[in-house]
Amino acid sequence: DAGVIQSPRHEVTEMGQEVTLRCKPISGHNSLFWYRQTMMRGLELLIYFNNNVPIDDSGMPEDRFSAKMPNASFSTLKIQPSEPRDSAVYFCASSHTQGVFYEQYFGPGTRLTVT
């Protein structure tokens, strides 16, 4: 299996620009997660989907952040407008859930720098 695929791997943008991060989960997995990692806050969950439906978005920082999962094989995380404090590594992860919580497999991450 190819694992979780994320693109782009690196993104440098200017404050105020729109940023879109993309994720393809492992085939057959029905849960998808977006995490953000920073030195100050560590790893924190932003949002997660189960069967393409958003279940918990309590970690989304503010209205500038939005996430979609139009089908089982694709998700996007959008930041509009971006700010320097959004600079972080964004990870997508997926897992297979059937009443039992199995391990989450992480993608390689997208390193976002907002100048």
Next chain:
Amino acid sequence: AQKVTQAQTEISVVEKEDVTLDCVYETRDTTYYLFWYKQPPSGELVFLIRRNSFDEQNEISGRYSWNFQKSTSSFNFTITASQVVDSAVYFCALTTQGGSEKLVFGKGTKLTVNP
């Protein structure tokens, strides 16, 4: 609320030494899952182990072993005969059946194995 504490911020050992990484968790749920992940310098998050709250058996996988003790709410990780390739940040994480699949991560322990 769930919480994971990794009190050791950084550990430095010499190759072939044994090293134990501590993890203490807090939850009121009776059904929960504990995980360890490894984040090498390349940045990806690699799943190592998952343990559910009803399985207190210790586990050994090669040079890695895990000690789960509900009485002390701990899930410690030992690397025997450490190697330079073990140098990484190790994260302990928790999720509970009563809540969502949200993974709550500890702050991580940075392990450096010197030759």
